[in-house]
Structure formats: structure tokens, C-alpha cells
Amino acid sequence: MAAFVLGGTMAKGMVVVTGASGFVGKYVLADLITAGYRVRGTVRDLTKSDAVREAVSSITGQSVRSELELVQADLLDDANWSELLSGADAVMHVATTVLAIEPKDPDLVVRPAVEGTERVLRFSAAAGVKRIIMTSSLATIGYGLGHTSGKRVYTEADFTRLEALEHPWAYCIGKTRAERAAWSFAQANDLHLTTIHPGAILGPASDPDTSVSLGLVVNLLSGATQAVINTGFAIVDVRDVSAMHLAALEDPASVGERYIAADGYTRFEEVAAILRRHYPDCPITDRVLPDEVLLAMLRSGGSSSQIINDIGNEKHYDGAKGRALLGRPYISPEEAVLSAARSVIELCMVQPTQAA
Template structure:
């Protein structure tokens, strides 16, 4: 594989780490963002070591395939992270989440195939695995488990619907065309924040620090450090033996476990303890992401993820 890789959604919390690690590994990176005039998207990327010589920024719209072609031109690999990330209430789910997620994924894959790209690594989510209330109670959830779309529709859970349908659309495209597609399914992404903007997972942690009582019953399965998620994408891109879905969590945990760690590490904050089992039917498990561990991903321990995340929130003035 040549050393030119396109990263969509490059200015986000995970995307920024992907760009940083690729630059450190000697890659030339085509990084896509939404607005070239927005310093909150561009500045932290342009300031990275190696960016002057090896980073090119592209303005891209997931629904405009020509803009995707432009960014992908000359690349041998694509890491596709760009996706709307709205966990709460949505006014127009079709326009805000579903269309950009599903059609955007297919557009990226089409452009990549036509552009001669060798492999695309797509960022799916644990939200394409959970909520799955009909899953056997005695079986650990993993790559073979899918979110229950009927349950999600009944509850108005548009983010899991979007991520599930987008991932399935990606697999359909791969099956129909024979194109090389691999998926990463990250858990709650926390850690050292590179961009100035906060992501939804870090916002959830901020809520915990401020005494929030939300349990994220249908959205939590475990966490992973931004850096580890980024490295998972790169190792899957580089290793041809990698195939299929890859659950990406430090361990399968309940949200109450995360809250307990925050409370123990930061007693000075008004952290509200939650019931022990906040995720009904979810079995806890260590080394749940065995496929990635076998590829060489070394997951940051939960306590260190939380420390990096909280100190990052403090350093950026969010708390």
C-alpha cells in the first residue's frame, strides 16, 4: 500500500488522532473537513508535526460525491470517520442523521472503488451492536451482535438506526462489488482531546462531573481512548489479515462502572453514584476486543482513559 491515505471527518476527536498517528508513521494524509475557513477545524491539524509537508486539507460534503472524489484522488487507503453524531433529540432525523450516515458511507465507498483505493476502513459504532435486548442473556455481546432496529424505532433512537443501516449499506456494497471494506465499532470515545471542540462522549463525561444522573442505557457498552481507536483504524488498514467487524473497547462495562471510576479518582466533584447495572442484559467482559488485541492494539486502562479525559476537559476550560 502506498503511503497516501484519506481521512474523512479528520477534524473530529478520533479523526485528529488518526491524522496525528498517520503523520508520525510517515504517511501523506488527505484530511477532509466541512469548512476550510473554520480555524476550529483546521488549526490543530495544520500545527501537527509533519503537517506542512505531508498534510493536505479538503472541504468535503458526504452527499456531494465530486468533493469525495477530489479528496480521495491518489490515495491507496481511506479511513472513513465522517458522520453526524447526535445522541439526543433530533428535529429531522432523515436529513440530520440518516441520509448523511447511510448515503455518505456508500458515496465514500463508490468514490474509493472508482479511484483505485485498495482498502477502506469505516468507523461504525457499538451503536450498531447495541441496543439488542433480544440477545441471549448468558452470551457476551460482540461482533456477531447487531442493534435491534425495531426496538430503536419504537424508542426513537436515531443514532443507532443510522449507524446500523450505514454499516449494513457498507457491507452490502462490499458484497456486491468485491471491494475491500473493514469496520471498526468503537465504544464511548474519551481521552486527550486534540481539537478545540468537545465530542458527545466527552460531553457525557462532563455531565457526570457536574452531577448528572443519565445512565445512557441504550448507548453504552464500554469505552476506549481516542488514541487506541485511531491506532485500531490504522492497524486494520495496514494488516490485510484483518476482516469484518472489530469491536473496539477497553472492556465491556456498564455506565455505572465508568461513573464509579470518576467518583473514586475525582472525589472533589459532585458525582452521583448510579445503580450497579445500568445496561440491562449486558454482560461485562475483559479483552472483549480480541480481534484488535491480536492485531497489536494495546488498550489504555479505564482509569488512565478517565484521567486523560478529565484533565483534558480541565485544560481546555470545559470544567
């Protein structure tokens, strides 16, 4: 049975996972159960409980109905947090709010990120839970640091400077403020915090209730994307993100550390090219939108204005530290893309005429 260091001794534990109905949350639940932990997950809507259990069961390959406890809790409400953290040995704070388009009201994203993190840590400390693994983001590492053109490599030592962020981005603001608040609270309250920083999370969906990032693959396969943008991003497979959470939990050396969960740099046009090779009968675009056209659209209030911060520069993230924690190479970006494609087709989220 898996174990982790708790107060200097080895002990099997019960882990609370926030955001149990999310793309990453389901994999984290599955990995913890497979590793032998007792697990309690949070959901905002208990009517999703059966669907979450079915999705987690599909990942583990066996029913988890009797092993997975789900409790209703909201990041913006104190109700139930004391009860659900009772008896817990560790918390994995995975829950987050991600929107496909930049909201007119940033608080739709910022408040759950910041207040939710503060609430989870405050109730954890009150319940005597010391060990916290928090899902952060590359958005808290590579922005507001004066990088507007060319290539730059970022490491865990870099921290986004919101005061220098040229173009407002609610997700970046929320995640950065939340992480800074988490480190401050952890230090003041002797919590054993580790943060995991994924890039764009792809890989196989366990059910149709999945992530914004998988929309990239769905929209390319369906032809909804008529041209890709002339930039790129760091891709990570959801299975690696989940495995890194478990690895951090079981490695006492990870306390107080940040870990990038991604490696390399993949252009949007490369993602489209991968899908065209394997799904030649799908209407996958080969057009690339010129920067000047995209910038004009974004500055006039385009719905994806959050990506304006990545136009004209290449953000490469050094995944060596995270890879060492993982203890193996990352799943390749190509496999992350293709496994995402296979899953959305199997789940009937897109209907290609022929699959390779």
C-alpha cells in the same frame, strides 16, 4: 516508513480521511502522519482548517501544517469527492453525525450515515481506490437481538437487527444501515473493506471541538449531571480507536473483517466514582437514578430516550479480536476517563477548584 499491502505489493500510500475535524479523525490523521503516510482530510467547513492542523500538531508533538492537506467535502453533496480521491491509495471513512439527544427528525443522523457512506464508497470505487477502513460502532452489533435483561457477551459475529429494535434510535439505525450498505457495495465492487466498532470513546481531547461522549466527563466534573443512570457501557480510549484503524490498514488479514474496539463493561456510577477519587473538590454526583424513574422519564419523551435500549441489561463486548489486531492491551477504562478529565480541564472546558 510505514507501508501497507496494495494490490499484492508493498507501497507507501496516500490516505484520505473523512471527518478530519472530529475527535477520532484528528487522532487518525496524527497517527497516519507519524507513520509516514501522505494524508488528505475532509472537512465540511474550511474555516476549521487551522484549528484542525493545530489540534493534530498537538497530538504529534510537531507541526503538520505542510503535511496535512484539507479539502472541503460534504457527505450529502457530490462536490469535490472525485478530486479529493484522485491519487488516493486508501480511504478511512471516519466521519459520522452524533447528537447528544435523540433528534425529532431521525434523518438528521440517518441520512449522513447511509448516504454519506454510499457516496464515499461510490466515489472511491470510481477513483480506483480499493482499500477502505470504516468507523462503525457497537451500535451495529448488540441491539435488536432479544436481549432485554441480564448479561450477554457480544462478538463481531453479532449484527444488530433493526426490525427487532424495540425502541427507535437514530444513531443505531443510521450506523447499522450504513454498515450493511458498505458490506454490500464492497462485495459487489471488489472493495477491500474493514470495519472498526468502538464503544463510548473517551481519552484526551486535542482541542475544545470534541465529541458528545466527552460531555459525560465534562458534565460530571461540573456538577451538571445530578444523578447517573443505572446502567453501563463499553469504554474505549480514542488513542486505541485510531491505532486500530492504522493496524487494520497495515494488516492484509483484516480485509473483510469486523473488529470490536472496546473491552469490558463500566457502569456510569463507576465513572463518577473514578472522578470523585481524583477530583474530590468537584461537585460530582453520587446519586443513581432508579430504573423506574428513568423509564418513566424516557417514555414521556425524555431527551436521552436512545438509552432506553440499555436499561435492565448488560451488554458486554468481547474485545479479544480487536486487541489482537492492536497488538497490545487496551488502555484501561480508568485511564481513558482520567485522561479525558485532564484534557477538558487543561482546555478550560470545566473549572474544578482542585485537580489531583
